[in-house]
Amino acid sequence: MFDINRIRSDFPILGTKVYGKSLVYADNAASTQKPSQVIDSIKDLYSNHYANIHRGVHHLSQKSTALYEGARGTVKDFINASKVEEIVFVRGTTEGVNLVASSYLEPRLDPGDEILISEMEHHSNIIPWQLTAERTGAKLKIIPLLENGELDISKLPDLLTPQVKLVAVTHMSNSLGTLNDISPIIERAHNMGIPVLVDGAQSIAHMPIDVQALDCDFFVFSGHKIYGPTGIGVLYAKEDHLLSMKPYQGGGDMIMNVSFEKTEYNDIPYKFEAGTPNIEGTIGMAAALDYVSGLGIEVIDSYEQELLVYATERFSEIEGLQIIGTAPRKGSIISFVLDGIHPHDVGTIMDMEGVAVRTGHHCTQPVMDYYNIPATTRVSLSFYNTMGEIDEIAKAISKVKELMG
């Protein structure tokens, strides 16, 4: 049984008043709020267990190390990786993509090679590849969008040429909500021996992830989008890939043996975790994953789908409102434009009603260009949102129309 009141009481910030009104937090695709379980895990770390990890022989260092490495196990189980060695802690999705671009792809690229991405990618899954392409003389190719916000997969056979050295595609669009059916993309790429990176920044919090079933080569996500702290994220990579990759950054903890002549690198995944890592972030993220697992990601998914259906219905009733992104399979994101009213004005007025939404291009300017709009207003919902809050959001949109005439 999904007890929404109990769940909401786990998130202290949801009780906030904004301009005297109850907060309706609908900016979850940008970042999610944190349950007490996550906040307490960080407090507990610093109150009872904290010291630097690895190498230390003293008691606290061992406790800290056990928590840190325990978190790696939690992540492994959450995405069903086969080994903890395949889990690399990074700062977030962005760093994960950059790591793969620098350490995996770049040494393998020759001029004329291609990197295949899609038109709906977040800038963080465009620019790292662009930079790599610029340095190597490779070029980017794009899987195009369809009007409803799906990818035009029919173009895939033409786009997947032997020159393509990697496919990088999002699992769920942050601006349109589209859930991409990535399995056939992965299968087709693998048939040609091409590895695939999946950007899981949005999908991670909304649906079960099984990297072995997906058979993706790389999967990246951020802790803060799944109710964990900022500054921590995960790169999952198949063991063979990690073993073949050069280090990303040099520093402490990523080495076996150092002399001025030669350095022998540490085993995976430590080889990719130079310097003292984000210990509190890692432990907080593991607490967040445990929280989500406790609720059940399938239960979350089905409740959020109900929210999506209801919100889509309610917003569609509003005259002059057009939903951008109407794919048949979506996560709980509704982007929209209002006739003659700029999203920035919409965002300010909704904020005064206590409703937190995001307005702008959502770091997906190519998507905005495709629809020939400067920006959208985006409502992104989580399992702690309620049907009543969707009514409040709809009311706030009506207020915008009333005020802006």
Added chain:
Amino acid sequence: MSELRELYQEVILDHNKNPRNFKKLELHSHHAHGHNPLCGDKLELFLEVADGIIKDIAFVGSGCAISTSSASLMTQFLKGKSLEETRQHFEHFHDLVTGKEMDEEALDALGKLAVFAGVREFPARVKCASLSWHTLINALDSVEEAAATE
């Protein structure tokens, strides 16, 4: 709601719906592009200056109500003003929207532009109101690149 009414006053809504001097000036002495990367507001400003006086001024572009109406009201306000006065008004307008203390004389001198005083309550929107003014200064300084508020 009162802060919102203060922000979105009738005159702002009117100039948003029907921006004045909304055209390109074929004949112009100064010109600049302005861009707010945060929200994607874009405008292009044209001035015809002769003998140190703004003879004509116009703009085109797209943006939110605050940025569009600010550009529209600015063009109306500045037509016929000297460049020296114009730069002074820029300073005053900046003070107005960022909430600095202003003496009554400076406020009076801004006339209709005083409707933008409400923006000070919305720090995230100050850049919307000031985009056209930053673009203006760039045009006068003949800076070729797009004025950016970021």
